[in-house]
Amino acid sequence: MVDKDTDIIKIDAELCTGCRRCAEVCPVDAIEGKQGTPQFINVEKCVMCGQCIQICSAYASIFEEYRTSREDKLRERNMPVTLEEPIFAAYNIGDLPKVKEALTNTEAFTMVQCAPAVRVAIAEEFGMPLGSLAPGKLAAALRQLGFNRIYDTNFAADLTIMEEGSELVQRITEGGLLPMFTSCCPAWVKFVEQEYPELIPHLSSCKSPQQMAGTMFKTYGAQADGVEPDNIYSVAIMPCTCKKFESQRPEMNTDGYQNVDAVLTTRELAYLIKEAGIDFSSLPEEDFDKPLGMYSGAGHLFCATGGVMEAAIRTAYELITNEPIPNVNIQYVRGSQGVRRGVVHAGDVKVKTVVVSGLKNVVPILEEIKKGNADFHFMEVMTCPVGCVSGGGQPKVLLPKDTEIAYKNRISSTYRHDEEQTYRKSHENPEIKAIYKNFLGEPLGHKSHHLLHTEYKQRGYCK
Ligand code: SF4
Ligand code: SF4
Numbered sequence: 263m264v265d266k267d268t269d270i271i272k273i274d275a276e277l278c279t280g281c282r283r284c285a286e287v288c289p290v291d292a293i294e295g296k297q298g299t300p301q302f303i304n305v306e307k308c309v310m311c312g313q314c315i316q317i318c319s320a321y322a323s324i325f326e327e328y329r330t331s332r333e334d335k336l337r338e339r340n341m342p343v344t345l346e347e348p349i350f351a352a353y354n355i356g357d358l359p360k361v362k363e364a365l366t367n368t369e370a371f372t373m374v375q376c377a378p379a380v381r382v383a384i385a386e387e388f389g390m391p392l393g394s395l396a397p398g399k400l401a402a403a404l405r406q407l408g409f410n411r412i413y414d415t416n417f418a419a420d421l422t423i424m425e426e427g428s429e430l431v432q433r434i435t436e437g438g439l440l441p442m443f444t445s446c447c448p449a450w451v452k453f454v455e456q457e458y459p460e461l462i463p464h465l466s467s468c469k470s471p472q473q474m475a476g477t478m479f480k481t482y483g484a485q486a487d488g489v490e491p492d493n494i495y496s497v498a499i500m501p502c503t504c505k506k507f508e509s510q511r512p513e514m515n516t517d518g519y520q521n522v523d524a525v526l527t528t529r530e531l532a533y534l535i536k537e538a539g540i541d542f543s544s545l546p547e548e549d550f551d552k553p554l555g556m557y558s559g560a561g562h563l564f565c566a567t568g569g570v571m572e573a574a575i576r577t578a579y580e581l582i583t584n585e586p587i588p589n590v591n592i593q594y595v596r597g598s599q600g601v602r603r604g605v606v607h608a609g610d611v612k613v614k615t616v617v618v619s620g621l622k623n624v625v626p627i628l629e630e631i632k633k634g635n636a637d638f639h640f641m642e643v644m645t646c647p648v649g650c651v652s653g654g655g656q657p658k659v660l661l662p663k664d665t666e667i668a669y670k671n672r673i674s675s676t677y678r679h680d681e682e683q684t685y686r687k688s689h690e691n692p693e694i695k696a697i698y699k700n701f702l703g704e705p706l707g708h709k710s711h712h713l714l715h716t717e718y719k720q721r722g723y724c725k
Contacts, residue, residue: 270355270506271310271654274335274516275300276328277351284314284352289621290491300624306456306722308392309449309621311645312503312527312654318352319660341530342537354503357524358534364524365408367595371489372497373476374409376400378416379565379650380528381502382675383668386657387532388542392664395679398547403535404499405548411479411487414550415498416557418475419573421562421697422446423688425714426468426570427577428705434611439463440639441616441631444570446470448508449645451718453621458628459720467715469521471564472498472505473514475554476521477713480632482556484699491519498525501565501653504645513716528656556693559590559680566676567619567649568602570593571642572647575606575615576687578648582608590686596677598648601627603638621645648673672709 273293274286278300285293285301295301303314322328322335324346336343340356350601364370385394404412430442445451445466454461469477476498480491498505508514509522526534535542550556560576563569572592581588594604595615600623606613616638618624624643630636646652650681659668685691702710 269303271306271308271312271355271503272355273302273303273315274303274351274353275302275682276330277322277349279320279351280618281320283317283319287313287317288656289313289526290457308480309451309452309645310341310504310507310654312354313490313646314352315350315354315503315654315659316652316656321348321616323348327369342533344537345533346613350592350658354506354527356530357506357526359531360524361497361526361534364497367495369398369493370495371411371487371493372409372495373411373413373483373554374404374497374499375413375415375472375479375629377417377472377501377505377565377650378419379653379656379672380418380499380531380675382565382651382672382679383501383656384528384532385542386668387529388535390543391478391671392659393669393673393675395675397679398549399542399545401550402545402548403540403542406453406540406545407534407538409497411483411551413475413479413483413554414557415475415692416561416564416617417554417693418478419561420558420688420691420694421474421478421714422468422471422564423560423573423577424694424698424705425710426466427574427688429466429468429580430574430613431581434613434639441636441641442466442639444640444642446564446570447644447650448502449504450621450624450643452504452721453645455718456721457471458632461631462718462720464631465718467717469514469714469716470508472508473498473521473716474515474714476509477516478554478697479518480519480521481713482608482697486553496521496523498522499528500525500648501528501656502646503527503654505655513718514712528657529655532657553693555695556691557683558688558691559683560688561691562679562683563676565650566596566673567644568597568617568642569649569676571595571615571617571640574640574690575613577689578613579606579608580687580689582611587687613640616641618643619646619648651676
């Protein structure tokens with residue numbers, strides 16, 4: 263359990279060359295040290311986005327010897343000692359030992375969720391083309407690894423839209439605090455808590471989809487599967503290193519049960535699949551389990567910058583007007599510019615929106631809000647360059663020339679997967695309808711509030 267900032271992200275002083283490429287991509291200037299000397303991370307400033315891990319190219323091959331042996335380095339990182347891959351100077355501490363133990367514990371009922379960005383990138387770890395879409399193989403691999411239920415964060419993304427969209431409509435129609443900020447990206451939330459605590463009330467009180475999924479596993483999922491919450495071990499597969507931090511926050515606990523027990527990045531899941539000897543590329547296509555594995559195209563969009571906004575607009579438009587939205591593809595929120603502004607005309611209501619990717623791009627906007635000059639209603643912020651598809655836990659793209667191709671392909675796979683879904687709006691997902699009818703009641707109701715919302719707080723470091 264972590265209440266303070268921890269050192270999930272580290273730099274190996276024996277491997278670091280001091281090139282400071284990591285400092286160039288760090289959005290909060292948390293990397294300190296002189297050029298040419300090993301760098302270190304100011305953990306209070308660090309938002310744990312893992313972008314330093316993605317850019318670092320200093321590595322130990324499997325043939326090199328260091329003062330600390332390769333095996334010890336792998337153990338320190340919680341990586342399998344059998345791994346035959348280079349290990350890099352910048353890295354994150356993993357959760358594999360905990361997950362392996364849960365998978366062999368006959369008392370534990372394991373439920374796993376997969377974030378949307380994982381299915382558009384994990385195949386890269388197995389030699390498939392950059393951005394290959396592989397949801398069916400992913401579900402099959404998780405089943406072969408022995409998880410009892412293969413559920414999905416996308417389902418909880420649909421739930422987030424129900425709650426967050428309703429919260430936005432309530433703030434607009436009843437005079438609540440605006441603009442409202444999305445709270446899905448934990449690095450962005452941590453940034454607000456430590457750099458702009460006076461703006462915390464602007465954050466949506468919704469838990470992120472990862473945490474909503476975890477809550478639902480140990481309540482609704484426990485009922486559906488006839489298991490005690492005590493016996494459920496809840497694992498999340500995430501493209502994001504900061505999700506490890508988020509899952510350990512004391513606020514992410516419902517009635518004494520931590521919502522998520524362990525988080526594996528996409529890279530860590532690939533280590534697990536390789537260690538188990540599973541041939542990922544030849545796996546058959548399998549489905550996610552129901553009920554908590556059914557999702558709409560809107561839920562899947564959460565992994566791209568602008569995706570939460572697009573999903574929210576699809577639902578908010580219909581909540582406000584009671585009419586179908588004329589076109590579900592909201593082009594103006596898509597793209598790669600750091601800031602994208604627009605207006606949604608929903609009947610007589612004009613909702614002004616801002617989409618931001620990259621924390622450095624949000625600072626001038628936050629300063630404007632502090633001066634009372636904000637003229638918009640809703641802002642989506644994602645810390646990573648093009649959203650979660652470029653997260654710090656995603657497969658590392660070794661050649662810089664391939665980075666842009668990887669991001670482009672992962673994004674186009676994302677929109678393709680949305681178009682392939684039977685349901686493309688969160689509120690049309692039949693399992694979401696059933697959950698409100700049979701369990702939660704209504705969005706923003708008493709039970710939803712207890713399970714799916716939280717509070718954010720000022721953190722130790724403030725500028
Ligand atoms: S994890 Fe992100 S915030 Fe932390 S040092 Fe690395 S790049 Fe900077
Ligand atoms: S951690 Fe990697 S990218 Fe950062 S200075 Fe060291 S070698 Fe360079």
